[in-house]
Amino acid sequence: MNIWESIRLAFDAIRAHKLRSGLTTLGIMIGVLTVIGMLALIDGFNKMVAKQLSSLGTTTLYVQKQGLVMSHDDWLKTRGRxxxxxxxxxxxxxxxxxxxxxxxxxxxxxxxxxxxxxxxxxxxxxxxxxxxxxxxxxxxxxxxxxxxxxxxxxxxxxxxxxxxxxxxxxxxxxxxxxxxxxxxxxxxxxxxxxxxxxxxxxxxxxxxxxxxxxxxxxxxxxxxxxxxxxxxxxxxxxxxxxxxxxxxxxxxxxxxxxxxxxxxxxFGIVTADQVMDIFKKITAGVFGLMIGVTLLSLLVGGIGIMNIMLVSVSERIKEIGIRKAIGARRRDIMQQFLIEAVALSTVGGVAGMVLGFVLAGLISLTIKLPSTVSWWSVLLGFGFSAAVGIFFGWYPARRAAEMDPIEALRYE
Known part of the structure; x- marks a missing residue:
């Protein structure tokens, strides 16, 4: 069986169980949406800060009694200067x-x-x-x-x-x-x-x-x-x-x-670069937190895909037996179910990307940030979703591939 036939069969299986497939991909969709939305927000925020600092003068130095105060302790230490x-x-x-x-x-x-x-x-x-x-x-x-x-x-x-x-x-x-x-x-x-x-x-x-x-x-x-x-x-x-x-x-x-x-x-000497570095550290911390939320969402989505694929394997035991009996190799069976798992996760990923574009547009309209979806954030979202499909679809696909055709044909 060639790969295109496996892809066709995978999408036929998804269409046959639309509601189940849709619910399964929710976790992936939310994870990818979070990645793209947060990257658009952070990118827009950094651009806004850079633009504002530029308007104040990128070479300007501000000499202050306390300098950049990042905590209450710093303020207490420097207020007596x-x-x-x-x-x-x-x-x-x-x-x-x-x-x-x-x-x-x-x-x-x-x-x-x-x-x-x-x-x-x-x-x-x-x-x-x-x-x-x-x-x-x-x-x-x-x-x-x-x-x-x-x-x-x-x-x-x-x-x-x-x-x-x-x-x-x-x-x-x-x-x-x-x-x-x-x-x-x-x-x-x-x-x-x-x-x-x-x-x-x-x-x-x-x-x-x-x-x-x-x-x-x-x-x-x-x-x-x-x-x-x-x-x-x-x-x-x-x-x-x-x-x-x-x-x-x-x-x-x-x-x-x-x-x-x-x-x-x-005393402290504050530059635009110092202020920009602080904002980048803040946004990097926020991004790290959101990556944690995203990974949790992808984990939940991946477990959902694994469960559904195991159910799918159980429902199609006789089909697997017939295919093996007429010459399908273990590799063909594994390829079919693995592609089905990847298709499920990438459908969720694509839906998340579309919603991510919508979210970026809403961010620009509501809080007037120059938020844009970068090409690498789209690749990141797509890569995450495909990787989840491969990782969590491997075990169900292997289980289907290793099934004994005689036992499979006897299954009622």
Whole structure:
């Protein structure tokens, strides 16, 4: 018997027991669906993070008092560090040859009002004119912050799309007043829309001179226990100078902060690559967990296939005996039942792949992730399902192949 005849007989057997075959393949289908859906979700998530980090500047360094804090213990260990200051930022600008731009940043949350409209929890960023270049903040309308705004501590603000839309609607906000935390500001510019990142609205922002921020909000930050440490955004001369910029920053700050040679840094330098690596580790952990769930689902599906194939062998004992009596070899019998098991599992796998494509589309629509089904995830799903069919179909196929034709013909 050739292989095509075995495949035809396998699908004839599946069609003869549609309900039984469908229920048997459920475990395989769910397993493959999980693999493809999770890979699409993780791939989309990584692409979104990479895009957002790129929009912030792939070469930008952020110097912080605590650096990347990954646990409560880390936070407790680093919260007592000495604050970074605006003077530290300007020292980096003046003394680090690999640094092109520096912007000190202070942040606070406040309610922003205009007339009867208000927006809660807006991010108020106090900084210098260089910040918009470093953070790739594109102007939609109006003007950017000027050195004179900074020098004179002017109450001026550049606002994001959310504030523009919710507070002013179709009105032109340039030149109009709004209240930030109860303090009056003039709108001098609006920013282009950036969208949200990990649920955080990047357009709910107001940028003001850091000198104005210090006058109006520093006391609020201290009262809330946030310390008032400056974050320093640093733009190296180019991508090739990132490491040299980090070395220069580290050496200068250790000297300014009088860190002994035997002690570790009492500040952190955060890069886009570090943040991306953390997200990749998180998604790898999630993927590992889902692989465990998938393998469990495939195991259940495989056991179901083995049971059904054993039932199928029992139901067709006489057929096996007749085929052996008229010259079918053990290899032919084994091939037929093994192909039937693989066909069952791959039908479930193909159904899982189709549903995986649907799931990836739903993910893109509902949470706006750029999720796509990669070719290798399809191959992985198909390979998993075929492997399950071979592994769990081997024993029933071997049992059928080793059956004594005389005993099989006597079976009633």
């Amino acid at each position: 000495k604050n970074l200051t605006i003077a530290d930022a300007y020292s980096l600008r003046d003394n680090c040859p690999s640094v092109m731009r520096v912007a000190p940043i202070l942040e606070n949350m406040a309610t922003v009002k205009h007339g009867r409209e208000e927006v809660l929890g807006s991010s108020i960023v106090g900084t210098t004119p260089e910040y918009q270049f470093i953070a790739n903040q594109e102007m939609e309308d109006g003007r950017a912050m000027s050195p004179m705004d900074l020098e004179r501590s002017r109450p001026v603000a550049i606002i994001g799309f959310t504030l523009t839309d919710k507070l002013f609607g179709r009105q032109d906000p340039i030149g109009k007043e709004l209240a930030i935390g109860g303090n009056r500001f003039e709108v001098i510019g609006t920013l282009s829309k950036k969208g949200s990142f990990l649920g955080n609205d990047q357009d709910n922002i107001a940028i003001i001179p850091i000198s104005t921020f210090q006058k109006l909000f520093t006391g609020q930050i201290r009262n809330r226990g946030r310390g008032g440490s400056v974050t320093i955004a640093v733009q190296p001369l180019d991508a090739d100078r990132i490491e040299s910029a980090k070395d220069e920053i580290t050496e200068l700050l250790r000297r300014r902060r009088r860190v002994p040679p035997s002690k570790p840094d009492d």
